[in-house]
Amino acid sequence: MILGEGAKYDVSCSSSAGTRKNRPGGIGNSAPSGVCHTFTADGRCISLLKILLTNVCAFDCAYCINRRSNDIRRATLSPEEAAQLTVDFYRRNYIEGLFLSSAVLISPDHTMELMVRTVELLRDTFFFNGYIHLKVIPGASQGLIDRAGRLADRMSVNMELPHEAGLKLLAPEKTMKDIMDPMKQIKNSIEGYRNERKIIRNSPAFAPAGQSTQLIIGATDDTDKSIVKLTEGLYRDMDLKRVYYSAYIHVNDDKRLALPGKPPLLRENRLYQADWLMRFYGFSADEILDDADPFFDARLDPKAAWALRNLQYFPVEIKSAAYEELLRVPGIGTRSAARIIAARRVSTLTEDGLKKLGVVMKRAKYFLTVDGRRIAGLYPGEKNLREVLVEKKSAGPDQMELFGAALPGPPPGRTALLNAGRQ
């Protein structure tokens, strides 16, 4: 299980957004909701068999455990072995599918060829229709990426470092071009195939569950604002399904790297919160953080922090506010906002009713009115609002896990450097 050891730090475990159907005589399908098959002792969902084809690496990235200059046990699976293992695990319902990554064996193209071969075996020889997430090795050629995209459900190219300068310093064999070119190619193919499917319904799809990427947080000195901005750009320009963040974990002693210390888990958590705000709550990067203070508040989640800076929008009247306005209230999520809208059509909403609908009144009560009256009898006044909203226990790793681990999608935390170098 050496190869699982190398892969475990990759944060993506999502098996969602696929709707691959089984074929007669085939094995498996994939469910749009995603399924967690078990949870590890640290509380993370195992959905996919997450393995490296090999941890033998030609690259020497400073942050990565599998780098060429490290003295570790090395192993390599053949495409046949990897495919067979996936099928045997799948038939026992251990897993939802395969997440295949690899270190760079000989060259990016050589590695990518082996990975594509594995996926071809699964789809064409085993008739496997379960979920497949395939990593793209930066620098792999267009032809290989094209073959891969027609077979995989999701593809991802890990950016790891937000800037060219960071790459030059820490991952000298990679360039931003090696990463952005495949990402663009995948984006264009997804779009192209999608348009074709509008005309010819049964024409093939390209990575139907979309593409994602991963960023390392804390290995270089970027501001939170610059990462949130980068994320916004990736969602907008690259049409990514997800951007994953992984708190930098110190595995190698290397003077180019930040000093050893605790992984910045709280920062990672705040980034996921901001990510959610951008994807589901209609916030822009500039609203989440301003240039004057480009870092997250350690004691306030980004939505509450935004609300405090923008009290002119509050309080919001529960009986008439639009969905978008409700979403901006701290303590109201997408589900409770939708329930409020549905419930107020058929009945009169009360404070008690709001609780039943799942609104977190502890925070929301300061921002709402019912029939023009504030809910919090004792409104603390603008000045004291911050004090009542801050998280009482300073957020540690425990809270972070509460945040993400229950879903198959958002990973809870620590991660991933190690695998970074596998690219």
Next chain:
Amino acid sequence: MNIYIYDGTLNGFFTVCRRLTGGETDFDIQASGREDPQEGLFDRRLDVATDPAESATMRKLIRERASRSGLETVIRAFLSEIKGIEKDILIYINLVMKEGAGVNSNLADERVMRVFRAAEKTGGEAHRLKGFLRFAEVGTGKFYAKVEPVHNVLSSLALHFSIRMSSQDWIIHDARRGISAFYSGGRIFYKNTGVFEFSGKEGKGCDFESMWRSYFNTMAIRERINPRLQARLVPKKYRKNMAEFSSY
């Protein structure tokens, strides 16, 4: 108070509902074999014989008044087998007959919320077990899985796996209720199998279970071990039927 006793099936329950809609308000409905032993002095037990035609009529009425998804909610709530859920469902049916499907979106109403919450529990457990269920290969191409769900989710599991694992024969055994779903040659059928002893473990020499266990253990990040979080995500009651948690 009248206590209506039905045979525990959905058809039996709908037959009772058909008799009671719009009628009396002080009543209780219990499944035979799961009756509440605390019978009051003035309670009267009435056995209701299952009538498929009456049940079909009831089903149609609910679908017309509460919408298709309302009917599905009712069935899932029924399958939750939560004590007293039958009466809650009938109260909901009476409400929806009077006021129509609009009540479905009023989750702030206790009468609606109870039924929806029960349905959510069944749906939630079914979803969990779609992931937590473990097959063992007990003969070439033949697989066996044992589950002990709190709610009655066997049919929903069988449907899921009939699509996913359509190229292998399998049995899903609900050991709590003594019912098994058999899948063979593209068809599902159910049988009362009682509580039979079956280890459900793969023979020696076939090492997928131990490979899976070692993969599972490798994936945990040591610095972040958190048994309480894990126990919330994989409740202990499911673990004895999951290869990665059994120790041998």
